[in-house]
Amino acid sequence: MLDIKNLSKSFGALQATENVSLTVNEGTIHALIGPNGAGKTTLISQISGYLTPDSGSITFDGQDLLALPAHKRPHAGLVRSFQITSVIPEFTVRDNVGLVLQSLDNQVFQVFAKAGSDQAERAKADAILERTGLADEADSRAENLAHGQKRQLEIAMALAADPKLLLLDEPMAGMGVEESRNLTTLLTSLRGTTTMLLVEHDMDVVFSLADRISVLVYGKIIATDTPQAIRANRDVQEAYLGTHELHQEDSA
Numbered sequence: 277m278l279d280i281k282n283l284s285k286s287f288g289a290l291q292a293t294e295n296v297s298l299t300v301n302e303g304t305i306h307a308l309i310g311p312n313g314a315g316k317t318t319l320i321s322q323i324s325g326y327l328t329p330d331s332g333s334i335t336f337d338g339q340d341l342l343a344l345p346a347h348k349r350p351h352a353g354l355v356r357s358f359q360i361t362s363v364i365p366e367f368t369v370r371d372n373v374g375l376v377l378q379s380l381d382n383q384v385f386q387v388f389a390k391a392g393s394d395q396a397e398r399a400k401a402d403a404i405l406e407r408t409g410l411a412d413e414a415d416s417r418a419e420n421l422a423h424g425q426k427r428q429l430e431i432a433m434a435l436a437a438d439p440k441l442l443l444l445d446e447p448m449a450g451m452g453v454e455e456s457r458n459l460t461t462l463l464t465s466l467r468g469t470t471t472m473l474l475v476e477h478d479m480d481v482v483f484s485l486a487d488r489i490s491v492l493v494y495g496k497i498i499a500t501d502t503p504q505a506i507r508a509n510r511d512v513q514e515a516y517l518g519t520h521e522l523h524q525e526d527s528a
Contacts, residue, residue, distance in 0.1 A: 277302040277441050277471045278323070283332030285318055292318040294495040296332070300441065305463070305472045307486035311516055315495040316475045320445050323473070324356040325349050337440055351380070353440030357430045357447060365419030369410055369429055372418050373401040376436035401436070408432040408462055424455025431462060435470070444474045448481055460484060483507065491516060
């Protein structure tokens with residue numbers, strides 16, 4: 277689904293990503309982990325088109341992704357969520373999802389009209405909300421949702437775009453234990469139907485969700501393997517995970 281080869285990006289003397297190569301297979305959840313400042317968000321921004329790499333290539337679903345501008349990548353099936361929630365607070369939960377459905381239909385002049393006015397569109401939105409555990413909140417204004425529910429709504433909006441690949445940048449940021457557990461359950465339910473590249477600091481979430489994990493340190497991928505192999509990798513332990521975190525994982 278996604279094949280990155282020798283991707284590099286620098287900001288002056290800072291090498292944010294250096295010859296990064298990464299493959300995400302269709303139907304899998306691939307986690308990208310690493311310490312703060314490792315270049316994870318920079319890499320995600322290059323994939324989504326918000327940053328242009330200095331060199332390297334990205335092939336997405338058989339096409340040259342770098343040939344597509346950022347605003348066309350969601351239409352090609354590449355959809356990103358952000359660290360900060362980006363729902364429209366004054367809209368209802370259903371209308372936030374309906375807005376995405378409307379934009380995909382190229383209804384650009386109606387995009388801020390009543391998003392739930394079309395019955396077929398409303399049915400699609402309600403089906404997505406049911407799938408993401410927000411059916412009971414369909415008529416609530418997004419600003420009244422709890423933080424974890426807003427994250428769920430972001431996932432619902434992303435699914436409304438019918439993604440071939442979902443880029444998730446710190447989806448658990450700012451969540452409590454119960455909220456994190458609920459979102460993990462939701463993402464687990466999408467395994468096999470939605471391919472995901474997940475950037476996340478919560479190692480409990482990473483090791484419970486990921487089929488494969490890549491470790492980024494100082495802009496370089498130092499390892500890519502199964503969760504079990506990553507947990508046992510001494511280079512990864514020294515560079516990021518640390519023996520204390522590993523012992524916590526082993527006892528979980």
